[in-house]
Amino acid sequence: MEFSLFLQYLFAGITYGIIYAIVAIGFNIIYNTTGIINFAQGEFLMLGGMISISLLQVMPLPLAIAAAVAITMVVGALIQMVFIRWIENPSVLRMVIITIGISILIREAALHIWGESVRTLPYFIGSSVTAVTLFGTRISPQVLIVIGTCSIMVLFLSIFFRYTSLGREMRACAANRRAATLCGINVKNMVTFSFMLSAGIGALAGAVMSPITYSQYDNGTGLAIKGFTVAILGGLGNSLAAVAAGLFLGIIEAFSITILPLAFQDAVAIAILLLILFIRPHGLFGSSEAARLKEF
Amino acid sequence: MGLRRRYLPLAGLLAAVIGVQLAASATNSTFYLTQLTMAAYYCLVIIGLCLLMGYAGQISLGHAGFFAIGGYLSAALTSHNFTAVSDTLLMRTLDRAGLLLHHQSLYGDSLLSLQPWLAFFIAIGVAVLIAFVLGIPVLKLKGHYLAMATLGFGIIIYRIVLAAEFFGEADGISEVPPFQLMPGLAVSGDFSARVQNYYIAWALLLFGLLLLLNLINSRMGRALRAIHGSEEAAEAIGINTARAKLYTFVISAAFAAVAGSLLTHFNGGIGPSEASVMKSVRYVAIVAVGGMANLWGAMAMGIILNFMSLRGMFGSYDDAVFGGVLLLIMLFAPQGILSLRLKNILWAKRPMTGK
């Protein structure tokens, strides 16, 4: 394989992978504070894209994206407060069904607000045909923006969870809810905050990738499934592992096309995931001991 | 649970099934039976899944996959034209044994396919085999990992039927012939055969219910409940948990495959939407709103929601209504729809069987 061709596949794979990783990290943030998987995570990306496209008509691009992220964070907080906060000791399955219900409702609302047609943000730099040459291969600058934004988010999140007191409090909830409560941490607020945080990063990712992938009322579902796959592959709750798993899956998908028909790409990617799960039941980087302590 | 208590509701249901048919025939509105028949087949999937989720405590987000295996294999084997290979030894042997179907397409071309009975057994056999082989590693997984693995299985099946020419790609398979169960009794979508098809579907559903009710109240059922309570404890008292879980998984997969096969003959075709993730999610959600370990609740929800959806009662809001129902019931009646109506309002104080 020529080197420039190899790079083309590689960059395609990294683009897919980093997007999957961001969705997976959204799953992980909420999972870490609550032990549940929020199946409406993909909808945050859709909202981020759709709202910023609508706002673009009245304000400049950076402002529109910022406002879309803020609005989506409010939506995330509202979802948690209306549907989740007041439930005492919910079973995991109940929460799964509730979040699936929420995701269906958001999607349907989006369908009736924005219609079924496809929309897109303009390319941040240049146009849809602009490309920069990197090691002899051409890449859209938007791809670099997506990769850059997502990497910065990952970096920001790891610093946040490690060095800020808020981040540490959230991690405490993840480690042991009761102990966290006894230490004076308001667990419920932390959960609300985790919803806001994952809604925010989801919305930002949704907005920056919109020029590449387009935005449509139903493109959250596919992303949620991929993100969930990646979160599981990496091991639930581990954000750095999610990045590794996301890149792994994305790059496999991109290169699989050189030997396999594209139509079977998903089937093959998932089959690999199943095999990995059979050998390592807690994901590539998850620890079986940590998983045993979780209820679900 | 006494025997009377177990069978009386079934007898009541049987009476209601007959009553609905008589009422429909008397008022010249047998067209309602079409959607009731389809709903009954979907319910067969749902009660099978209810056994797996509610009693054995194992989630499956891939049951549409088993439904699709049953439906697609039945459809492909009974409508694919094997004339080109009719000279092979295998086909000649099958033909001599009366297992081949000589029929005509809509345009009068002669087709050579498998007999629906043979296709049916192959389809169910394949589904059971896959469930068995898949179940051994998958059921070792827990919680979200189990959910992902079953979801993944569903996606693989969906991708295969969508990409394989043998399964008709995006268009699916059309013109599936009727399934002659015995002389005078066929699973087919003909308007003239509607009443008998209504009874075939409901008889099957009642039989399935009977089977599951007996199973739940057997040694196996008690073992399952023990597993649902605590797997370690169940293991400690000598229950072979892996085997019990595997059996339940295989049984529920078989239920889904049977439903898929027969509904496909009833509809005269099948498309990839039957294998989609959303279908699997729907099955799981209906079991949940029915009350998890509550066969009757799951069945009631299955009939009501499918019947209304198949009649197009909600128009473009079909998914929205479904999502709303899910959310409301899970928020305010986490024990399922029957707990809301009956436990709290009519028969207070009775502990639920559900968890």
Add this chain to the structure above:
Amino acid sequence: MNNMLKRTIVGIAAVGMLAVPCLQAAMADTIKIGAILAETGPSFLGVPEANTLRMLTEELNAKGGINNNRVELIIKDSAGDPEKAISFAKQLIEEEKVFAIIGPSTSGETMKIKKIAEETQTILFSCAAAEDIVNPVAKWVFKSPQMDSDAAKKIFIEMQKMKIGKIAVVTSNDGFGAAGGKQLQKIAPDFGIEILISEVYDKTATDLSALVAKLMANKEIQAVVNWSIVPAQSIIIKNIRQAGWKVPIFQSHGFGNIKFVQAAGEAAEGVIFPAGRLLVADSLPDNHIQKAVLVKYKKDYEEKYKEDVSTFGGHAYDAFVILTKAIEQGGTDKVKVRDALENLKDIVGTAGVFNFTAADHNGLSLDAFDMMTVKNGKFALYTN
């Protein structure tokens, strides 16, 4: 012991109540037309189709209906699911006793209910593109969109002019893409064109740069044909141009929706595709036979719904108008209307001029298509 029983009975009663027949007395002078369209779900085609049908029914009834019979339109949203289409078809035919059914929007659904239409002798006027719907001909089944094979021929004729002999074909994994892919494979040898690579992408695909890399690696490819109706068809042209690949891109008539052009931006410039003339209605010469029909439909639709007209709505328009014509001639007798349909000649529709015969239930010919291209973000007739 009674709890279970009572619970069961209440459950059954709930089901029973739903099944209580609500008698709907049909008005004596009403012609019911059913429509099964994918208004929601993965394919968005049903929305312009349903809008068009609603608009036309209103107009028609305001004018006094067909031969003074009011038309009642019953639209069912199938979301593109065949099993729903089957259920709705049975419901419309038996319960609503519709005179004819317009739709479904997708070929998979149409193929599933074809037999039901044949057996119940109900006119089915499909809005889906696949050739299989009317070839071989089924007595009661018609369709209004142009033939896939004609679109493929148009593309290949253009390729011959451009001296292109080796191509890549990419299609989406929905009914439209699959049917188109089949026709391209079938017809290519007749034109001496060789398909080097044929790939199918998912209808929800969000980035196809890996696929583009694979195509680009084959240096012999002289043109790419992309056949689909989903947004991914405009993503792939973006990916091709971003990669700096200057290959000629051909699309199918599924590209006839200005939103895809807007989404692809500059990358859409110069794409060549066959389409009905609705897209360039305003720039047609005044003496063009379709001009009046096209301009009126475009104006009416855009004024009423505040969105751009698309060729898919046009397919519903044609089905409705042709059906109305046939009912005018044949009255309320289904058999007579069907016979009238087979003898309709020179009906000017949005897709072209229809001439039906007993053997041709589509009625359009190769000249229904013109080659179009995109110039400055707008559709324009292609001239080379």
